[in-house]
Amino acid sequence: MSYVRPKFRHPLLPTNDLGYTASDYEGSLSTLCAGCGHDSISAAIVQACFEMNIEPHKVAKLSGIGCSSKTPAYFLGQSHGFNTVHGRMPSVATGANLANRDLIYLGVSGDGDTASIGMGQFVHAVRRNLNMVYIVMNNGCYGLTKGQDSATADRGSKSKAGSVNPFESIDLCGLALELGATFVGQSFSGDKTQLIPLIKAAMNHIGFAFLNVISPCVTFNNNVGSTKSYDYVRQHMEATSTMDFVPMQTEITATYDAGTDAAITLHDGSLVHLHKLAEGWDPSNRMSAIQALQHARNDAKVLTGLIYYGATDTELHEVLNTSDRPLNSLKENELCPGKAKLEEINKGLR
Amino acid sequence: MQPTNTKDPEYYHKVVDCQYACPAHTPVPEYIRLIAAEKYTEAYIVNWESNVFPGVLGRTCDRPCEPACRRVRVEEEPVAICRLKRVAADHKGDVSEYIPVGPFPPNGKKVALIGGGPASLTVARDLAPLGYEIHLFDEQPAGGGMMRTQIPSFRLPASVLDEEVGHILNMGIHTQFLSYVDSLRSVIDKDYDAIFVGTGAPRGRNLNIPGRDEAAKNIHVGIEWLQSVAFEHINKIGKRVIVLGGGNTAMDCCRTARRLGGEQVKVLVRSPFAEMKASPWEKEDAMHEDIPIMDNHVPVEFVVENGTLKGMMFEKVHPVYDEKGKRSLVPTGEPHVFVEADDVLIAIGQENSFPWIERDLGMEFDKWDMPVVDAVTYQSTIPRVFFGGDAAFGPKNIITAVAQAHSAAISIDLFCKGASLNERPHPMVNLVSQKMGIHEWSYDSMVTVDKRFVVPQADKKLTLSNRKIEVELGFDALTAWKEAERCLNCDVQTVFREPLCIECDACVDICPTSCITFTENGDEADLRTRLKAPAINLSQALLVSDILPTKRVMVKDEDVCLHCGLCAERCPTAAWDMQLYTYNTAKAGA
Numbered sequence: 015m016s017y018v019r020p021k022f023r024h025p026l027l028p029t030n031d032l033g034y035t036a037s038d039y040e041g042s043l044s045t046l047c048a049g050c051g052h053d054s055i056s057a058a059i060v061q062a063c064f065e066m067n068i069e070p071h072k073v074a075k076l077s078g079i080g081c082s083s084k085t086p087a088y089f090l091g092q093s094h095g096f097n098t099v100h101g102r103m104p105s106v107a108t109g110a111n112l113a114n115r116d117l118i119y120l121g122v123s124g125d126g127d128t129a130s131i132g133m134g135q136f137v138h139a140v141r142r143n144l145n146m147v148y149i150v151m152n153n154g155c156y157g158l159t160k161g162q163d164s165a166t167a168d169r170g171s172k173s174k175a176g177s178v179n180p181f182e183s184i185d186l187c188g189l190a191l192e193l194g195a196t197f198v199g200q201s202f203s204g205d206k207t208q209l210i211p212l213i214k215a216a217m218n219h220i221g222f223a224f225l226n227v228i229s230p231c232v233t234f235n236n237n238v239g240s241t242k243s244y245d246y247v248r249q250h251m252e253a254t255s256t257m258d259f260v261p262m263q264t265e266i267t268a269t270y271d272a273g274t275d276a277a278i279t280l281h282d283g284s285l286v287h288l289h290k291l292a293e294g295w296d297p298s299n300r301m302s303a304i305q306a307l308q309h310a311r312n313d314a315k316v317l318t319g320l321i322y323y324g325a326t327d328t329e330l331h332e333v334l335n336t337s338d339r340p341l342n343s344l345k346e347n348e349l350c351p352g353k354a355k356l357e358e359i360n361k362g363l364r
Numbered sequence: 365m366q367p368t369n370t371k372d373p374e375y376y377h378k379v380v381d382c383q384y385a386c387p388a389h390t391p392v393p394e395y396i397r398l399i400a401a402e403k404y405t406e407a408y409i410v411n412w413e414s415n416v417f418p419g420v421l422g423r424t425c426d427r428p429c430e431p432a433c434r435r436v437r438v439e440e441e442p443v444a445i446c447r448l449k450r451v452a453a454d455h456k457g458d459v460s461e462y463i464p465v466g467p468f469p470p471n472g473k474k475v476a477l478i479g480g481g482p483a484s485l486t487v488a489r490d491l492a493p494l495g496y497e498i499h500l501f502d503e504q505p506a507g508g509g510m511m512r513t514q515i516p517s518f519r520l521p522a523s524v525l526d527e528e529v530g531h532i533l534n535m536g537i538h539t540q541f542l543s544y545v546d547s548l549r550s551v552i553d554k555d556y557d558a559i560f561v562g563t564g565a566p567r568g569r570n571l572n573i574p575g576r577d578e579a580a581k582n583i584h585v586g587i588e589w590l591q592s593v594a595f596e597h598i599n600k601i602g603k604r605v606i607v608l609g610g611g612n613t614a615m616d617c618c619r620t621a622r623r624l625g626g627e628q629v630k631v632l633v634r635s636p637f638a639e640m641k642a643s644p645w646e647k648e649d650a651m652h653e654d655i656p657i658m659d660n661h662v663p664v665e666f667v668v669e670n671g672t673l674k675g676m677m678f679e680k681v682h683p684v685y686d687e688k689g690k691r692s693l694v695p696t697g698e699p700h701v702f703v704e705a706d707d708v709l710i711a712i713g714q715e716n717s718f719p720w721i722e723r724d725l726g727m728e729f730d731k732w733d734m735p736v737v738d739a740v741t742y743q744s745t746i747p748r749v750f751f752g753g754d755a756a757f758g759p760k761n762i763i764t765a766v767a768q769a770h771s772a773a774i775s776i777d778l779f780c781k782g783a784s785l786n787e788r789p790h791p792m793v794n795l796v797s798q799k800m801g802i803h804e805w806s807y808d809s810m811v812t813v814d815k816r817f818v819v820p821q822a823d824k825k826l827t828l829s830n831r832k833i834e835v836e837l838g839f840d841a842l843t844a845w846k847e848a849e850r851c852l853n854c855d856v857q858t859v860f861r862e863p864l865c866i867e868c869d870a871c872v873d874i875c876p877t878s879c880i881t882f883t884e885n886g887d888e889a890d891l892r893t894r895l896k897a898p899a900i901n902l903s904q905a906l907l908v909s910d911i912l913p914t915k916r917v918m919v920k921d922e923d924v925c926l927h928c929g930l931c932a933e934r935c936p937t938a939a940w941d942m943q944l945y946t947y948n949t950a951k952a953g954a
């Protein structure tokens with residue numbers, strides 16, 4: 015088995031504004047199973063960061079435990095990373111984010127890591143509107159521990175061994191909407207044309223951006239009867255719209271149809287263009303988004319694309335009124351302002 | 365695009381860039397792997413089967429394979445394909461059990477070979493084991509043609525040549541050396557079933573400018589002079605030597621002159637340095653031996669005083685190119701340049717000449733007075749008479765002579781059996797999976813980043829003192845192994861089977877050189893612009909699948925594929941597989 019990727023690259027690989035090629039955003043060679051959906055999501059992250067001219071050292075990757083949570087080793091090899099204990103990524107991300115608001119926080123988790131052991135942590139990160147991108151690589155099972163049903167496995171879905179899941183599934187997008195998430199999207203590892211712009215938009219969003227990405231486990235959950243297999247998802251996918259991400263300062267050239275298209279302006283001025291909007295769905299209306307999800311669930315469809323987008327500037331730092339600068343840049347005189355200041359504070363408390 | 369027809373034996377053949385570029389289609393990666401496995405004897409035989417003279421070619425081949433090598437498209441230098449061939453020859457063990465030795469059961473047919481160079485010797489090797497009685501005529505005292513008379517010993521030691529010529533002559537060939545054939549009619553009149561003309565392009569071009577006749581004593585035609593040196597009729601030259609010409613013969617002349625007493629040897633050539641005909645490595649070797657190459661100098665006259673040569677006068681020119689890129693050399697207007705010389709060697713080209721072929725035999729000659737020869741069958745307009753090597757289409761090189769001779773031998777065999785020359789035997793091809801385990805291949809799929817290793821040379825002081833001392837020392841076993849590891853195994857093909865593909869993208873994501881794309885179908889020109897990396901190298905094919913369930917096609921640009929096998933390793937359903945493609949050109953008797 016190959017354990018390193020050959021060094022040679024295509025001589026005509028395009029470079030981005032920083033002079034990097036997409037290969038500069040790669041990590042070490044994946045050890046996941048051949049064909050695992052998670053690898054495709056890693057590749058989409060690589061491509062998104064390349065296209066957005068992100069400086070690798072400005073990204074912090076955080077994850078829990080699981081095949082999905084291993085992926086940060088396989089992308090952005092030049093970025094910061096923290097592999098936490100199972101289900102504890104949100105609290106570590108919260109701490110890191112509060113200590114240094116200048117980094118882009120990219121959390122990667124699995125459906126087990128998020129919807130089972132990490133559920134208590136996940137919901138609080140959402141409701142606090144922590145400024146991060148939170149990607150769940152959702153395969154409906156615990157891949158790393160050999161494929162047990164997870165809490166996102168659909169009721170009635172059949173495992174590889176033939177048993178049928180008797181429990182109701184947790185809809186992570188619905189939950190995120192319920193808890194006030196300001197950016198919610200759903201996608202499929204096998205659809206990079208949709209996934210890449212979605213990741214780019216999520217990384218540009220200020221506040222909690224949640225992406226639930228269906229990502230087939232080829233080894234334990236790609237069988238007939240599973241609702242997270244390549245075939246099933248391809249047959250049941252229904253896109254809310256097609257989308258383009260238009261970075262700031264780019265001339266808008268795409269044709270735009272007022273009836274069926276919509277455009278969303280992100281905080282830095284970038285645009286997300288949505289084409290062929292699904293009927294009765296308004297991406298900026300939480301109620302409409304919740305409804306669309308419920309309808310899809312009723313019809314046994316997997317709704318993909320941007321599901322909800324709500325402008326916000328009250329991410330956690332704003333709410334807590336924290337330091338504008340990373341803690342590690344504060345000098346001693348700022349951290350310890352002296353006796354006179356202490357007196358003043360004490361006086362105010364008397 | 366239509367799905368690629370990989371059943372066409374030429375499709376995968378073309379992916380093996382070096383083998384495809386080799387006129388004899390030597391299975392290069394196959395022998396390189398054998399060298400890496402220290403199976404030098406086997407590596408030698410793989411070569412011998414296709415190119416007949418591995419030891420000679422491993423030192424002297426023009427190596428059209430190397431510029432074609434895939435490695436050039438991902439880094440600077442090709443694999444040292446040629447010098448690895450020499451490694452096989454240098455390190456081989458006993459080859460006798462692999463090489464057939466005559467006499468063979470006769471088939472009752474007799475073939476005459478005129479000339480004993482690589483072309484005729486190849487025909488002999490291909491036909492003798494089939495039972496043909498072979499009669500070889502050459503005016504020289506020994507076989508080898510220009511490999512013996514022209515290529516200097518410091519590039520090709522006689523022992524190497526003798527060994528490989530010997531393999532063939534030991535097949536029971538009836539040789540008649542020191543026999544110049546002065547009449548084709550006399551040969552036709554004998555009862556040969558077929559006649560092969562492999563007489564080369566033996567005439568050196570002369571330069572008729574003022575002073576040529578007065579100073580004739582010190583002006584020599586390069587190839588005649590080299591031949592006289594080879595046969596030890598000449599063993600010295602003046603201190604100051606001018607060599608005229610920019611091809612490989614000029615390089616051999618100047619380097620030989622350095623070894624026969626030439627102290628100030630200069631090459632003067634009409635064309636610009638970059639456009640000289642000599643191979644880059646030949647120019648380097650000459651300059652390394654302190655021989656300046658003065659380009660853009662056109663000879664005007666031989667300067668003779670009191671009947672002795674003093675030197676030569678040259679006009680300085682510079683190249684001017686018209687819209688079509690056609691070059692003309694225009695005088696710069698500077699004063700003429702005088703270069704002193706005691707001797708001048710003229711190496712400005714070679715020509716064919718067939719004074720011994722009677723023009724009333726019914727053989728058709730073209731307007732350049734060359735016999736009309738079929739480019740596929742090598743048959744002349746006299747059905748029984750075939751041509752090959754430099755005699756067929758003008759001076760080329762050894763490997764071309766060998767390749768042409770293989771084809772001529774096939775034709776002769778078909779002709780003698782009364783079969784049609786146009787129904788030619790097909791190549792032997794095979795495609796075998798290299799899968800050993802879930803993620804294991806039977807070839808070394810790792811790609812090294814080592815730069816090309818340099819072949820060590822003997823000390824210049826030593827080599828310049830004796831024209832028979834070989835300059836290049838050849839790779840030692842360890843360096844040879846490292847160089848062999850640079851080969852990308854282009855014959856291990858990426859075979860795609862669409863019914864197995866689940867379109868998970870794993871191959872797209874893993875491919876280090878962005879070869880694979882799944883996209884909507886289109887015509888070739890359009891597809892080439894829509895791939896993960898633009899496919900601008902039109903000489904390299906696209907492998908296109910049938911329409912897949914998502915209505916897309918898989919397109920793989922063969923251009924910079926590293927044959928690393930990662931696509932197949934990451935494929936969960938083995939839709940990709942790495943399969944060894946064997947392509948052996950047909951041989952006479954097949």
Ligand SMILES: Cc1cc2nc3c(=O)[nH]c(=O)nc-3n(C[C@H](O)[C@H](O)[C@H](O)COP(=O)(O)OP(=O)(O)OC[C@H]3O[C@@H](n4cnc5c(N)ncnc54)[C@H](O)[C@@H]3O)c2cc1C
Binds near residue numbers: 480510543566720762
């Ligand atoms: C100086 C020089 C250096 C070269 N270096 C290289 C090199 O490094 N690598 C490379 O690949 N190629 C090289 N070549 C070219 C190469 O030698 C020839 O292309 C090749 O030898 C052609 O092979 P052949 O069998 O067609 O003819 P030749 O090798 O020319 O053999 C023809 C033979 O026929 C004999 N002959 C001719 N007429 C008659 C007749 N009427 N009767 C009897 N015998 C006859 C000749 O004596 C000769 O022995 C070089 C050529 C020259 C001149």
Ligand SMILES: Cc1ncc(C[n+]2csc(CCOP(=O)(O)OP(=O)(O)O)c2C)c(N)n1
Binds near residue numbers: 100153155
């Ligand atoms: C505290 C703790 N409990 C249990 C485990 C065992 N365990 C490892 S991975 C995993 C489930 C991972 O599932 P998921 O997050 O969906 O990742 P996947 O492998 O499917 O991508 C479990 C239960 C653990 N490592 N740590």
Ligand code: SF4
Binds near residue numbers: 051081158230233
């Ligand atoms: S077990 Fe499943 S989730 Fe884990 S690497 Fe393999 S295919 Fe991917």
Ligand code: SF4
Binds near residue numbers: 380382383442445851
């Ligand atoms: S890399 Fe090896 S197989 Fe490929 S063209 Fe070069 S020598 Fe031939």
Ligand code: SF4
Binds near residue numbers: 924928
């Ligand atoms: S063998 Fe496969 S992965 Fe490797 S370079 Fe070629 S197409 Fe890409």
Ligand SMILES: [Mg+2]
Binds near residue numbers: 124126152
């Ligand atoms: Mg999982």
